[in-house]
Amino acid sequence: MARTYLDPSPLPGPGQWADQDLVALTVGMDAPLVLRAYVNGMFPMPIADEVSDELPPADWIGWFSPVRRGILPLDGLRVPRSLRKSARHFEVTVDRDFPAVLAACGGQDREGGWIDEGIVAVYTELHRAGRAHSVEAWTPDGQLAGGLYGIGYGGLFAGESMFHDPRVGRDASKVALMGLVAMLRAGGHPERRLLDVQWRTEHLASLGVVEVPRTEYLARLRRALALPQPRWAMPPDWRTASLGQ
Structure with missing residues (x-):
């Protein structure tokens, strides 16, 4: 209990x-x-x-x-040809508009939404302190098509939520994830960095997310926390970086 x-x-x-x-x-x-x-x-x-x-x-x-924790190995992101093609149509940035990403992830029309005013206040404070970060995917005409946010500490990135706007960016959240993985890999020691997604769902499994026991997660966490933070900026080659199969 x-x-x-x-x-x-x-x-x-x-x-x-x-x-x-x-x-x-x-x-x-x-x-x-x-x-x-x-x-x-x-x-x-x-x-x-x-x-x-x-x-x-x-x-x-x-x-x-979670007793079974969902993580995405940085060499395990599945990027099919269709997604690589979609990525050509977006600009991906880091921390350009954290409030907009947080608001979109907490949209009232989202089933099972849990991002309330208290969550917004706390994570906004953490963003101002340099601990919460967003990744955004933009259309060529400057519309926010999708994104994600989470907590960064050392070699840990704990993903909290992601979204896409189906009107302008069906694959935009996946493209933002591509950018995040490229950025984390660029920080060095990709085998020790930890991209935590909380729980493995069928959708996340299709992107390469796996489950590990809680004890293994905690051991990986200790190793990741000892690493320096990545540079919170999108690598220029994020579209072509080796992100796994």
């Missing part, structure tokens, strides 16, 4: 985690706590289900460390 903390300052370590994805609950969160969670293998998500009769659901934050 997940531990519950009314004071959000402490979080349990791996030795206290239950054998389930949800490892802790707190009332509220702040940017330092969120960053500390990532470097210890956890990530936050508001809990929609009612946890207490005394507090509204929006006040509860669940802290997750």
Whole structure:
């Protein structure tokens, strides 16, 4: 059973985690706590289900460390010919418009949306501190067609969410992912860097995402955190970089 903390300052370590994805609950969160969670293998998500009769659901934050963690090996991204062709039609940037990417990922029309005002406030603060980053895919006429955002710390990039605008960029989120992988690989030591996607879904599996046990994820995390951060800028050769098959 997940531990519950009314004071959000402490979080349990791996030795206290239950054998389930949800490892802790707190009332509220702040940017330092969120960053500390990532470097210890956890990530936050508001809990929609009612946890207490005394507090509204929006006040509860669940802290997750999946028993089976989804990661994308930097040499394992699957880039079919059709996607390489689509990439020619987009410009990909880093941190050009973090607020717009965050807003699009949290669009009210998205099924299962969990990005609320609290998430926006915390991740915006982390972006200003240089810890949260966005990757954007733009059309030739300057429309934001897709993108993604996540947390960067050392050799870790913890992806949080991605989106595409079907009106202007069916493959735009995948193209943004291509750019992210190229940028992380350009930072050196690609075999030790860690691109975390939280859970493996069928869609993410089609892009090369695999599952690893929690213990293996934590070991990889320790190695990744010791690396320097990548340069948060898109390599000029991102379209042709070797991104796997």
